[in-house]
Each structure stands twice: as structure tokens, then as C-alpha cells.
Amino acid sequence: MLELDHITQHYDGRPLVQDVSLRVAPGQTVALLGASGSGKSTLLKIVAGLQTPEAGRVLWAGQDLASVPPERRGFALMFQDFALFPHLDVRDNVAFGLIEQRQPKAQARADAEALLQRFGLAAQARQKVWTLSGGEQQRVALARAIITRPRALLLDEPFSALDADLRQQLRDEFSKRIAESGMACLLVTHDEAEARAMAQQAWRLQNGRLVPLW
Ligand SMILES: Nc1ncnc2c1ncn2[C@@H]1O[C@H](COP(=O)(O)OP(=O)(O)OP(=O)(O)O)[C@@H](O)[C@H]1O
Ligand SMILES: [Mg+2]
Known part of the structure; x- marks a missing residue:
């Protein structure tokens, strides 16, 4: 179980992420939506360990990962610019x-x-x-x-560079692979249809807080 526990992050005095808690079970996909600049990628980077949060913890199976560097967390990251x-x-x-x-x-x-x-x-x-x-x-x-x-997969708008047809095809394919691999998946997307197709649970990051979508 991937767990975000009371994560807070400010930039330039602006509260970007405020006391955010979230859980993702193995084999489950949780979608994170929100306007541009709302802090979605920041949250993923905190989970990945690329960034240390001001406050709060990231845990796996109840273990605080604060002292575990990104390459030892067992999380895979896939960004929009996938840089092969x-x-x-x-x-x-x-x-x-x-x-x-x-x-x-x-x-x-x-x-x-x-x-x-x-x-x-x-x-x-x-x-x-x-x-x-x-x-x-x-x-x-x-x-x-x-x-x-990896035990968790962090996807940051993985299909946004693709056309609509391909996006639909790939999201079905990715969902299948995520389910069969048993990974916990956190999916950042702008696209609510994509979230509906892939995620069992979705949240909107709004003014630093998570608002449940379903
Ligand atoms: N290291 C940093 N220092 C200062 N400000 C930052 C830093 N990282 C991110 N920000 C700011 O935090 C805000 C949120 O950025 P973030 O990339 O998390 O947004 P996002 O929700 O992923 O947006 P998008 O949908 O456009 O990708 C932006 O205004 C960004 O400029
Ligand atoms: Mg982003």
C-alpha cells in the first residue's frame, strides 16, 4: 500500500499542497486531476522521492520512505516526455x-x-x-x-502527446498491464475520460486540497 500522509508544500509563500493524504492499494489505480499549476506533478515528485516535502510522509507498507532515495523506493516513473x-x-x-x-x-x-x-x-x-x-x-x-x-507506478500525463484514438487504445492496454502486474498506480491526467477508463478512484487537486471525484 502506497500512502501519502499529511503532505504539505508551499512555493513562494503560496500553499500548493495542503495536508494531503491519499492511499493507493496494490493493483489499484488512483487518478489525480486538477488545473495546470495545481501541484499534481509536484505531488508525484514527492512520492518518487525527487523532492522532500516540507511536512508529511510518504510510506510503503507502513514504512516511512523519508530516508529511502528514489532509486531504492521500487517506484517507476513515467513522464509525458518519456525520454527514451x-x-x-x-x-x-x-x-x-x-x-x-x-x-x-x-x-x-x-x-x-x-x-x-x-x-x-x-x-x-x-x-x-x-x-x-x-x-x-x-x-x-x-x-x-x-x-x-516496481511496486508502484507513477504516471504523469502519460498519453497527452498522443492523438485521441491512440490514447484510448493505450489506456486500455495500460490498465490491463497495471491490473495484471499488481502495481499500485498513481495517474496524473487532465482528461477525466482517461481517469474514468483507468482509475478506480479519482481526486481533484484544488487549492492544495483533494476533492473526491468518485
Ligand atoms: N521547485 C519549485 N520551485 C518553485 N516553484 C515551483 C517548483 N516546482 C513547482 N513549482 C510551482 O508550483 C506550481 C505547480 O507546479 P506543478 O508542476 O506541480 O503543477 P501541475 O499541476 O503538474 O501542472 P500541469 O498540469 O501544468 O503539469 C507551479 O506554479 C510551479 O511553477
Ligand atoms: Mg504537471
Whole structure:
């Protein structure tokens, strides 16, 4: 269980996030909506550990993560500008996290190929990522995010760069993968339809507070 416990953050005297508490269970997706500048990305960065909150705690299974650095939290992040490595092929982009964890390269590549197979991208494994379509690149980004079996997935407007058709297709696909992987997922989106399709629970961040949507 991912837990945000009474998180508060100000910028320039302005209360951006005020006493926000939230829980996301494994296998569950919780959506976070809100106007531009309302603090959604800030909250995700706090959960990821990229930023320390002024007050409040982030917990996993009841353990305070304050002293756990981002790379040891077991959370995967996927931002809108998913920043794949252009000099690497698809397989090595996906294998990257495993190689970083010191898995032998051959094993990491075999695991990446197996995941790409499940994502319908086996044929593209040896292509450079920039030869792929936007939707394909997004799938590679998701494969790269989840290959290390994160316990939580933090998605910041993952489909906003895509056209409506592709967005719909990918959100169904992502939902399926999130459910089958058992990850706790926090989804930031502007799009209420996307939230409805993917999340079991949704909140709007408004004046620093969470207002329940459903
Ligand atoms: N490190 C920082 N220092 C000062 N101000 C910051 C910092 N990080 C974010 N802000 C401000 O906090 C506000 C919220 O930013 P944030 O990126 O969390 O919004 P958001 O809800 O994700 O918006 P969008 O929907 O446009 O992505 C913005 O006004 C931003 O300028
Ligand atoms: Mg944002």
C-alpha cells in the first residue's frame, strides 16, 4: 500500500499542497486531476522521492520512505516526455533498468525481449527507438518503466502527446498491464475520460486540497 500522509508544500509563500493524504492499494489505480499549476506533478515528485516535502510522509507498507532515495523506493516513473535513449535500440532501452541493477547483459536483454513480445513489439526489438511511432514509443516507455517489477507506478500525463484514438487504445492496454502486474498506480491526467477508463478512484487537486471525484 502506497500512502501519502499529511503532505504539505508551499512555493513562494503560496500553499500548493495542503495536508494531503491519499492511499493507493496494490493493483489499484488512483487518478489525480486538477488545473495546470495545481501541484499534481509536484505531488508525484514527492512520492518518487525527487523532492522532500516540507511536512508529511510518504510510506510503503507502513514504512516511512523519508530516508529511502528514489532509486531504492521500487517506484517507476513515467513522464509525458518519456525520454527514451535515442542511441539505443528498443531492446536496450527496455533492458536499461535491469543492467543498471547489475543484471548480466544477456539476461537483461532476454528479459526485455520477453516483455516486448507481450507488448506486441518483438519485431521492433532491434530498431532504434526514433524509428517507432509515438504510440509504439509510449509502449516502450511503459515496458522500460515496469521491467524492474516496481511496486508502484507513477504516471504523469502519460498519453497527452498522443492523438485521441491512440490514447484510448493505450489506456486500455495500460490498465490491463497495471491490473495484471499488481502495481499500485498513481495517474496524473487532465482528461477525466482517461481517469474514468483507468482509475478506480479519482481526486481533484484544488487549492492544495483533494476533492473526491468518485
Ligand atoms: N521547485 C519549485 N520551485 C518553485 N516553484 C515551483 C517548483 N516546482 C513547482 N513549482 C510551482 O508550483 C506550481 C505547480 O507546479 P506543478 O508542476 O506541480 O503543477 P501541475 O499541476 O503538474 O501542472 P500541469 O498540469 O501544468 O503539469 C507551479 O506554479 C510551479 O511553477
Ligand atoms: Mg504537471
